[in-house]
Amino acid sequence: xxxxxxxxDTNVIVAASIIANVREQNIPIKHQYYDQSxxxxxxxxxxxxxxxGIIVPRVKSEAFLVLSRAVKDVFxxxxxxxxxxxxxxxxKAVAIINSxxxxxxxxxxxxxxxxxxxxxxxxxxxxxxSMAKYIKHTLYPQYNQKYKRLQQTKDRAKPTDTAPNWKDExxxxxxxxxxxxxxxxxxxxERFMRKYPNAPDQRVLAEVITAKDNFCKQQNYSFLLASCDxxxxxxxxxxxxxxxxxxxxIQTRFNIVCHYPDRIYTLIGGHHTENxx
Numbered sequence: 001x002x003x004x005x006x007x008x009d010t011n012v013i014v015a016a017s018i019i020a021n022v023r024e025q026n027i028p029i030k031h032q033y034y035d036q037s038x039x040x041x042x043x044x045x046x047x048x049x050x051x052x053g054i055i056v057p058r059v060k061s062e063a064f065l066v067l068s069r070a071v072k073d074v075f076x077x078x079x080x081x082x083x084x085x086x087x088x089x090x091x092k093a094v095a096i097i098n099s100x101x102x103x104x105x106x107x108x109x110x111x112x113x114x115x116x117x118x119x120x121x122x123x124x125x126x127x128x129x130s131m132a133k134y135i136k137h138t139l140y141p142q143y144n145q146k147y148k149r150l151q152q153t154k155d156r157a158k159p160t161d162t163a164p165n166w167k168d169e170x171x172x173x174x175x176x177x178x179x180x181x182x183x184x185x186x187x188x189x190e191r192f193m194r195k196y197p198n199a200p201d202q203r204v205l206a207e208v209i210t211a212k213d214n215f216c217k218q219q220n221y222s223f224l225l226a227s228c229d230x231x232x233x234x235x236x237x238x239x240x241x242x243x244x245x246x247x248x249x250i251q252t253r254f255n256i257v258c259h260y261p262d263r264i265y266t267l268i269g270g271h272h273t274e275n276x277x
Contacts, residue, residue: 053111
């Protein structure tokens with residue numbers, strides 16, 4: 001990919017910061033997206049001269065605000081919280097959070113911190129709001145009832161003009177393959193709708209668009225956004241299949257590729273044999 005710039009979503013910088021171990025009890029604390037998020041930051045550090053990574057103001061401010069809650073959520077998610085473990089966590093909480101905070105500050109030192117004209121952010125926020133309304137009022141109604149999804153499946157599964165004489169088993173295979181994809185797309189839009197209107201994420205996207213516009217005044221860059229949010233900035237993945245309805249809309253309108261850190265890592269030329277640390 002030519003001249004990439006990678007904007008980082010809040011959940012990626014948080015995920016890359018959360019790893020610890022309560023040594024006395026051998027209790028692990030590690031975010032589920034730690035490895036792939038950390039691996040992406042390792043590329044930023046190794047290619048400092050390219051200035052690949054970008055942090056927009058909203059992400060930077062959010063990251064520190066949500067870190068302590070994220071550490072607690074990861075600890076609870078990784079361990080069965082009996083009374084003993086709760087006591088240990090709260091005794092060690094300050095030290096654990098401080099350790100993760102230190103890691104976050106080190107990661108932030110490896111990326112560019114952009115300053116953005118507010119009037120440009122507001123202009124782009126209107127464009128993002130328009131996209132969100134399109135998803136709500138146009139895309140969502142195509143999926144929100146079972147019979148509509150079945151009709152979509154039937155339309156997609158029709159034999160092509162070049163192969164009209166499909167056998168019954170071929171028709172069944174095509175129907176179920178398309179049905180699974182339509183249901184996957186519905187799940188992604190449903191996740192999007194649960195948080196609609198999503199002011200924080202819409203603000204982040206508006207800031208990333210503004211950053212892209214300003215960078216591209218000087219030179220053409222390929223802009224990417226790394227995120228672990230499958231309701232907005234990443235495809236919805238289930239059993240190896242994925243839906244990219246929302247992210248495709250972002251790419252079409254704003255020319256920004258959105259995906260999980262691992263995919264962004266590959267797109268900018270990373271090698272998965274590298275140690276994320």
